[in-house]
Amino acid sequence: MSTDVRSILVRAARVEARRDGSRTIEAEHVLLALAGEHDSEAAQLLAEVGLTEDAIRSALNREWEQSLAVAGIEVRTGSLPEATPERGRDPQMGESTKLLLHRAMEAAPKPGGGRLGPMRILVGLLATERGRVARTLDAAGVDRTALRARATEALAAGTR
Template sequence: MSAIDHYINALVLQGEREARQDGSAAVEAHHVLLAIAGHEDTAARRVLLAAGLDRQAIRDALDREFEHSLNAAGVSLAAFSGPPATPDHKRRVGMGASLKLALERGFGAATGKKDLRPAHVLLGILEAEVGTVPRALAQAGADRAELIARVRATTANESW
């Protein structure tokens, strides 16, 4: 397996842990965004950190996005006091649609597999125009267009 294969595999496995922790049925793009933010020593993580988006900041933004989305549907999260999701560590969660699309976008941004870098995965996630990630980034006060520009610049210069 190549270095990018190992990286993507590690992200998907960490994303699966994130999804399971959330009680999610699938690994979605926001789970892998959390994984990228926690994956040491990559340009993708450094771009996030430079924008003030460490793993905890992203988690907080995702929590605010969830509450905001519920409020938009007329549901108050504060009205419920149930326990957090109980993770089922034995259940394998599948890859969700938002992650599949993000990977397609990211892979499509590279000229070929030999040119694929970790930042391409982040680029594919950030380029989603609708969904959880763009709403969470807005909740965090992040400029998605600026992040995309930084990641694009990074993909041109990133090496293993």
């Protein structure tokens, strides 16, 4: 694969951000983009633990509802009024995406030539206990530690 996987992922993540009505591309949009790259081993690993795109979307909504409940707000997020997304809008990378890309570059083995494949991005995504993705995986009942170990192992074994 000679195409820049990073640009593919950022492009797909941007579509997710736009669909979400978000002004920035956040880590959860990257997670959805990763799950959507069906041919990649990263997407297959996600699917093995039940994280298909649909499952991620419903877990994201559940996380949203649970976090609103902390503030005493009970909302079924699925029944919120929709806003028409702006097709021409170009969401920029948010802080959570910058962090995960940084962590992906730091993961062993150090990438040569700045190559950033799906598995490396997944490792970067899972390298934190904080933020919406971690909470969403918890809401989905996924063992994050085990998933992270498998992704790290796959990356170390040469999966890009």
